[in-house]
Amino acid sequence: MAIRQLGGDPDWWRGAVIYQIYPRSFQDSRGAGIGDLQGVIDRLDYIASLNVDAIWLAPFFTSPMKDFGYDVSDYRGVDPTFGTLDDFDRLVEAAHARGLRVTIDQVLSHSSDQHPWFAESRSSRDNPKADWYVWADARSDGSPPTNWQAIFGGSAWQWDTRRCQYYLHNFLVEQPDLNFHNPEVVEAILEEVRFWLERGVDGFRLDAVNFCTHGPLKDNPPREKIVEGFIGVRPDNPYAFQRHLYDKTQPENLAFLERLRALLDEYPSTTTIGEVGDDDSLGVMSEYTQGGKRLHMCYSFNLLTDKATPADLLAPLTEMEARIGDGWPCWAVGNHDITRVATRWNVASDMAKLRLYLAFLLTQRGSICLYQGEELGLTEAELTFEQLVDPAGITFWPSYKGRDGCRTPMPWVADALHGGFTTATPWLPVPEAHLALAVDRQERDPGSLLNAYRDFLLFRRNQPALVKGDIHYHPLQGDVICFERLHGDDRLLVALNFANDPCTLSAPLDARPLAGAPSLVNGRWTAERLELPAFGIAIARCPSDLPWQP
Template sequence: MQQNLMTATDPDWWRGAVIYQIYPRSFQDSNADGIGDLLGIVERLPYIASLGVDAVWISPFFTSPMKDFGYDVSDYCDVDPMFGSIADFDAVIHTAHNLGIKVLIDLVLSHTSDQHPWFVESRASHDNPKANWYVWADAKPDGTPPNNWPSIFGGPAWQWDGGRMQYYLHNFLTSQPDLNFHEPQVQDALLDVARFWLDRGVDGFRLDTINFYFHDAQFRDNPALPPEERNDYTAPTVNPYNWQNHIYSKNQPENLEFLRRFRAVMEPYNAAAVGEVGDSQRGLQILGEYTSNNDKMQMCYAFEFLASAVPTAPRVKAVLDELHEAAPDGWACWAFSNHDVVRHISRWSLSPSAARCYATLLMCLRGSVCLYQGEELGLPEAELRFEDLRDPYGIEFWPEFKGRDGCRTPIVWSPDLLNFGFSAGIPWLPMAREHVSLTVSDQERAPDALLHHYRKAIAFRHAHRALRAGDMTDLTVQGEVVSFVREHEGEVVLCAFNLSHDPAEFTLPPGNWLTVGSELNSSGPSEDGNVHLGPWQPCLVLKR
């Protein structure tokens, strides 16, 4: 077992860090069963280290019936055999740490599998020791559910249980009952889970659905949401989940004290957590609440840049302005893609030059950064047939919403190997034909490949402390050019981005500016003092 307690690590290592998300089922298979695993991660960690990232976030590998592919946990303190063993996880920790990479694991605390022993005991009777560990409620007099709360995966968020003659809450699948955080024993048990993994050597956590932990104890109905306020930040537009303002089913004030307790558990280990805030109306405000005052979460992410809306210059400014208003002392963790959304190359229909520009922009934002496996290769969304789908979300809402399988297909490593080097067996999802020309080995050999641009952008971020930890000021928009200044301990970096297909002009503020980032196609001032930007070109300058 790795002992991580009271390490000499900088407690602020997470501030400005670049975190690489691994979806283990689709990263690397080591035993030819078609499913990626922990030893596969060990094999590929040198590649991840070559990107220059600071940490990895590994999606769930815990024991699970896999109804939601690991986000339905049946044992928080063991590894599902399809991914390997605890010893294999220890090998991940050891290898990553030797490569200078920290390890975050994905804790799913809001709900468990219905096969978890806690739920099996809870549903057995009204008076067993865990009877109150899940959210149980009586039916209305007419037998209908206690209120109008919907499930994100479709239908009501309540499932009838004939044994207890009550409904239980499930914000996701019916096989994912919600834990009752109003019960102190539940909180204590989950904090013990965190301690278990911290003692094994993990450096922190990604906390799934962090704003779903508590529900309204009075079970009040959510109000309707006017059509003009609906968006697709946390659910597809075809999902009626978007038609409610979820003020009672999640986002409860009691959550703040639990997050303080969780932070207190992490502090002796110098560990950090990034929380997923799933809310379409108050996401950035909640991010601010959960990361304020340095006593709760270190960082959180909302869905503004994970949504379908293209981040034009005005939109980027609007999101950053809203964040500054809602979270002046908070800390965001920015991402363009992850395992839950259409890959951003497809979602925003990006050209290769646009993909480079957005990658550079991401590395210049104030906050930390999450990259999703394959993002550095420019992988588009895979097009799958209905019969190939595994995701219950996509199966429910097909064809208007095709689910999350398209962003979860296996990574393509080499064109010369069976299944492009992912597995010697039949992959759990088909290898994407759209990815054939984008393999790691092909891009390694091509100096102008997107993979090398990501390495350069990450290195540029690391080379300038102002980009990792500095403040952001002077946020402006000139046409389709968004610009801002990053400053820390005397270093001042001005970043401007032409987020359009057309050339643009940008006027630098007064000062003596040195062009940097030439490896990222940065443009500098011309003789007239203005900056002439080509389509999708950044301007990165350092104040002398």
């Protein structure tokens, strides 16, 4: 069944706001305790009401679920946990009918060890798919070919008694890495992508896209200092002890990305979002998106850290602007792998700060990914060891509690069983603290965070300078981040006060507040002055090109 893409503006993705859905935790329609595709369909009106442009679906493919869908055993199948291929087709049609684009996760660098390709590859050294995965002989002492470490702990090499060789797995043992140096593998992967393009998807979020190719089988050198950021880079994980020079982010990956882009170009109005985790993620984002021949956009973990001072937030943004040229960034402050932002940045239940951070994210140059529940201000769930299902959390407990705390189900109805997510026992518990933040309660409250997101996203959608405009950052003014967004003759001035105290800045004489701005934009522009309350937000239009030195 071929379904048409939504069409329209081929550059719709520039400045788009993409709502990330983790299907297992979004809505259970069948009483199974696990969310499914029909549950997403049932909640599409809610998603459309947020005034976002697209959805991103975390993996729903056939999988043994060792890593909850990021271990794919059939790239063209829908796992029965989530429904059927017909359900997916109906989801695409229903989303398009509401003006929502559909992007899906594609896990290209590795498959499940249950994939038929791997079953054939491991069966012998001379079968047709023998070179479809990364195999290598042991060293003379029987140890792995290199010292490479897996993100989920331990060696990145697993001994296989069928071939009497090691295979590479950058993630779980059950997630063997495909060999992108083999042209047949590249062709096969591109055909798997084409399958979903033919079904009408509007784009792909590419998981760990810089892991697709490996370099020479040489030992990685030690790291002098552990700089936390990308998932797995923590003092409790040997993965952090190395400089990853040979196991990822190789120059050969660029050729694959160009092949992938050429395929997407056959389907107008489609896009790609690459997830990049690297010591120099900003440099990789720049390299992967410049020139219009590789990925459309990339996002990194630079805003997914614990650091949230104005200086910490401003540094990666200004560096990105200095390096990206004609490339395009995508920014996120939360996702399914990271402690929820309300907890991570210590802003839980602080409405002024939560509004400030939403305005900060939604005024940056680039596209935006919002993770389900951010619009509700959900906090990280506190789970016991017995409640964990994430293999990373189980492995590294108690120093690292894994990703389950940000993956608990959406609370829809405060007074309903399990928050209205399911009528069965949910796969992860619904925290009691989340029920007070349920959708039904926030919808009835005009001053809720949910309604602040709706209002600001609608406002942003009607401001071309905020959606696609250029950006010019000013030096930090104490705890105030100031910048300009420029689109044609339109010039917007933005100031965000991260301090506990109000402040006053200078402003151009002709700066004027924007008509129709939502109430959270509370800065007061007067003749040559801007008065910002504590955690205040200011946006004004400046018709002239008078210099602004706040």
